[in-house]
Amino acid sequence: MDETDRKxxxxxxxxxxxxxxxxxxxINLAPSAALKRLRRLEDSGIxxxxxxxxxxxxxxxxxxxxxxxxxxxxxxxxxIGKKLAALPEICDVFDxxxxxxxxxxxxxxDTENLNQLIIKMGQIPGVMxxxxxxxxxxxxxxxxxxx
Numbered sequence: 001m002d003e004t005d006r007k008x009x010x011x012x013x014x015x016x017x018x019x020x021x022x023x024x025x026x027i028n029l030a031p032s033a034a035l036k037r038l039r040r041l042e043d044s045g046i047x048x049x050x051x052x053x054x055x056x057x058x059x060x061x062x063x064x065x066x067x068x069x070x071x072x073x074x075x076x077x078x079x080i081g082k083k084l085a086a087l088p089e090i091c092d093v094f095d096x097x098x099x100x101x102x103x104x105x106x107x108x109x110d111t112e113n114l115n116q117l118i119i120k121m122g123q124i125p126g127v128m129x130x131x132x133x134x135x136x137x138x139x140x141x142x143x144x145x146x147x
Contacts, residue, residue: 063134066132090117
């Protein structure tokens with residue numbers, strides 16, 4: 001990966017819908033050369049997909065929370081994490097080191113829905129306890145770092 005590839009990735013990081021023509025214009029390459037580089041980044045697994053960011057608060061999902069989860073799993077096991085990931089309210093599941101097993105980020109409508117989620121999580125065999133932190137403001141939320 002060279003500097004031109006990094007420029008392509010930074011353009012797409014900011015707007016994944018940027019056309020190949022526009023990418024080529026911004027990095028001073030022929031469209032065919034830009035497309036070849038883009039396909040190589042995809043084929044090599046550096047680009048793993050394209051996504052849409054949803055403003056959850058605009059669709060009545062205004063509670064964004066982090067939930068620490070302690071389980072009875074042994075180190076390195078992730079079966080419970082996979083079950084957590086299957087819950088539709090959960091956006092992210094992080095297998096972490098330390099006193100907790102996972103940190104999950106969830107988006108729900110209100111405290112009633114949050115309570116229902118916590119109950120569902122507690123019904124997963126091996127989940128011992130949870131601790132919820134309400135996110136008040138999101139100051140930065142990037143899918144990738146600047147390259």
